[in-house]
Structure formats: structure tokens, C-alpha cells
Amino acid sequence: MDLPTPDTPMKIGTRGSPLALAQATETRARLADAFRLPSEAFTIVVIKTTGDRIIDRPLKEIGGKGLFTREIEDDLLSGAIDIAVHSMKDMPTVQPEGLTLDTYLPREDPRDAFISLSGGALSDLPEGATVGSSSLRRRAQLLNRRPDLKVVEFRGNVQTRLRKLEDKVADATFLAVAGLNRLGMEDVPRAPVPEAEMLPAVAQGAIGIERRVDDTRAAEMLAAIHHIETGQRLAAERAFLATLDGSCETPIAGLAELDGDRLTLRGEILRTDGSEALSDSIEGPIAEGPALGDTLARRLLERAGDGFFDWKTA
Numbered sequence: 001m002d003l004p005t006p007d008t009p010m011k012i013g014t015r016g017s018p019l020a021l022a023q024a025t026e027t028r029a030r031l032a033d034a035f036r037l038p039s040e041a042f043t044i045v046v047i048k049t050t051g052d053r054i055i056d057r058p059l060k061e062i063g064g065k066g067l068f069t070r071e072i073e074d075d076l077l078s079g080a081i082d083i084a085v086h087s088m089k090d091m092p093t094v095q096p097e098g099l100t101l102d103t104y105l106p107r108e109d110p111r112d113a114f115i116s117l118s119g120g121a122l123s124d125l126p127e128g129a130t131v132g133s134s135s136l137r138r139r140a141q142l143l144n145r146r147p148d149l150k151v152v153e154f155r156g157n158v159q160t161r162l163r164k165l166e167d168k169v170a171d172a173t174f175l176a177v178a179g180l181n182r183l184g185m186e187d188v189p190r191a192p193v194p195e196a197e198m199l200p201a202v203a204q205g206a207i208g209i210e211r212r213v214d215d216t217r218a219a220e221m222l223a224a225i226h227h228i229e230t231g232q233r234l235a236a237e238r239a240f241l242a243t244l245d246g247s248c249e250t251p252i253a254g255l256a257e258l259d260g261d262r263l264t265l266r267g268e269i270l271r272t273d274g275s276e277a278l279s280d281s282i283e284g285p286i287a288e289g290p291a292l293g294d295t296l297a298r299r300l301l302e303r304a305g306d307g308f309f310d311w312k313t314a
């Protein structure tokens with residue numbers, strides 16, 4: 001295998017947000033370390049996606065699959081980049097023909113963090129307070145537990161959302177603990193929300209690396225940095241999501257945990273207005289993760305019946 005060199009660097013594609021850049025930089029560091037290469041043997045290529053371009057409308061209105069990924073995947077297919085680094089929770093369960101997404105870095109803390117300028121926890125929020133979020137899952141979970149709260153649309157990267165809090169657009173918001181940690185924002189006052197209170201999004205906290213199926217060099221290099229346990233957890237969670245036909249337009253949560261050779265998967269689906277939440281869990285051998293995910297999804301769908309996910313404003 002011809003390893004990349006500073007003259008013929010491997011091109012790592014990513015979105016341009018500070019979090020995306022941190023994830024691409026971590027990927028470069030792990031590859032450089034695994035193959036004893038200088039960091040100049042890799043270039044980070046920033047790619048602007050449709051989702052980055054349209055910042056004044058709610059995501060669910062723009063809609064469509066691959067809002068934050070299509071341009072990156074096009075560049076991967078054309079050879080403009082060699083690998084692409086993604087937040088796995090933003091990734092559809094099926095990739096375009098010719099691409100594969102089977103390399104994962106060690107997962108960060110998967111929990112959501114409750115962020116308010118006063119620094120308290122969710123239970124400290126006064127009745128009728130306003131929470132900013134653009135996530136259908138967080139919105140539905142919040143309204144399910146606290147119907148008194150008002151949820152307002154809150155888009156933008158981590159920094160933008162924190163600024164909106166300072167501008168008093170909302171009293172509080174939620175951010176993934178993983179994002180805050182990867183950005184080194186330890187100083188932001190936050191209260192991690194226990195999984196039992198608010199089950200995170202499928203794959204939250206995990207970084208995935210996509211490549212062309214037929215690129216044997218990329219396959220070999222990525223295999224050296226793949227984190228097996230993260231892959232096992234995501235295999236179960238993403239099978240759960242795939243059977244539910246989850247897109248960004250449906251409130252779905254799921255989290256797998258490993259214990260020895262056993263895997264436990266918890267899942268939750270909600271009506272978009274938060275009026276109903278269904279949850280369940282399943283346990284079995286790690287090797288059967290995808291089948292466990294599929295079974296858990298079918299159980300929840302059976303209980304939900306038709307029209308459960310239909311959009312209905314609160």
C-alpha cells in the first residue's frame with residue numbers, strides 16, 4: 001500500500017463548523033499516529049452543504065435526505081476527497097451506491113446536556129419557560145415530560161446557539177455533551193441529562209468515516225483506527241432506526257450498551273407534539289445487535305399503530 005505523503009496527501013472532507021473541524025482533526029491525528037505519518041500527509045478539505053447554506057429556515061421545512069451530506073458524498077464519489085468525516089447521528093442508515101460508512105472512532109459521552117445561563121437543571125426551569133431546539137426528538141421528549149414549556153426553533157452551530165441564550169432568545173437549550181467536549185468547552189455550564197430521563201439520538205457522540213467501497217488503501221488505513229465496541233453499539237442502534245424508517249423528521253431515540261458479550265438496546269419513539277412516548281428495551285448477544293435493533297423497532301411500531309409520527313403542532 002502506498003501511504004499518503006506531504007506531496008500526495010490524503011484528502012479528508014468535512015463540513016466547516018468548529019465541531020466538524022475538530023472531528024476531522026481528530027481523525028487526521030489518529031491516522032497519522034497509526035501509520036507514523038506527519039500531519040502534512042493529510043489535508044482537510046472544507047465542503048459547504050445545503051444545510052450550511054440555508055440558515056434562516058427550520059430544518060424540517062427544507063427537508064429532504066442528506067441535507068448536510070450530499071455535497072460531501074458527491075466529492076467523495078468524484079475523487080475530490082478520499083474520506084469524509086461525519087457526526088454519525090446526522091447520517092442516514094443507507095449510503096449512496098459506491099460508498100460505505102463502516103469506520104467509527106471511540107464514542108464520546110452520548111448524553112444530552114441541558115444548558116441554561118443560570119446553570120441549573122431541567123427541573124429548575126420555571127413553569128412556562130422557553131427552550132430553544134431544532135431537534136424534533138428533544139422537542140417531543142421535552143414536551144412529553146414538561147408540557148408547560150414552550151419550545152422555539154433554534155438553529156445554528158454550538159457557538160451560535162450559546163449566543164442565542166445570551167441574547168435571551170430562550171431560557172435554556174440542549175446540546176450533545178460530546179460536542180461540547182470535542183470543542184473543549186468545559187467551561188459552559190451544563191447539566192448532563194441521565195439517559196433514563198432523555199434517551200439520546202441514535203449514534204449521538206459517535207464519529208464515522210465514509211469512503212469509496214473500492215478504495216482499498218482507504219479501507220486498510222481506516223481499519224487501523226476503527227473502534228470495535230462503538231461499531232457494535234451503532235450496528236444495533238442503526239438497525240433500530242432503519243426499521244423505524246427514521247429520518248430527521250421523526251422523534252426517535254436509541255442507545256445500546258455493552259456488558260461482556262451482551263448488548264442492551266433501549267429505544268423510544270414519540271408523537272411529534274410530545275403527547276405520547278413509547279419505550280422498550282431488548283437484550284441479547286452482541287453479535288445479534290442488528291437483529292435486536294430490528295425486533296425492538298417492530299415491537300414499538302406494533303404498539304404505535306398507523307399515523308403515530310404524523311405531524312401535529314402542539
Ligand SMILES: NCc1[nH]cc(CCC(=O)O)c1CC(=O)O
Nearest residue numbers: 087089175176178179204205206
Ligand atoms: N445535529 C447537529 C449535531 N450533530 C452532532 C452533534 C453533536 C455531537 C455528536 O452527537 O456526536 C450535533 C449538535 C448537538 O446535537 O448538540
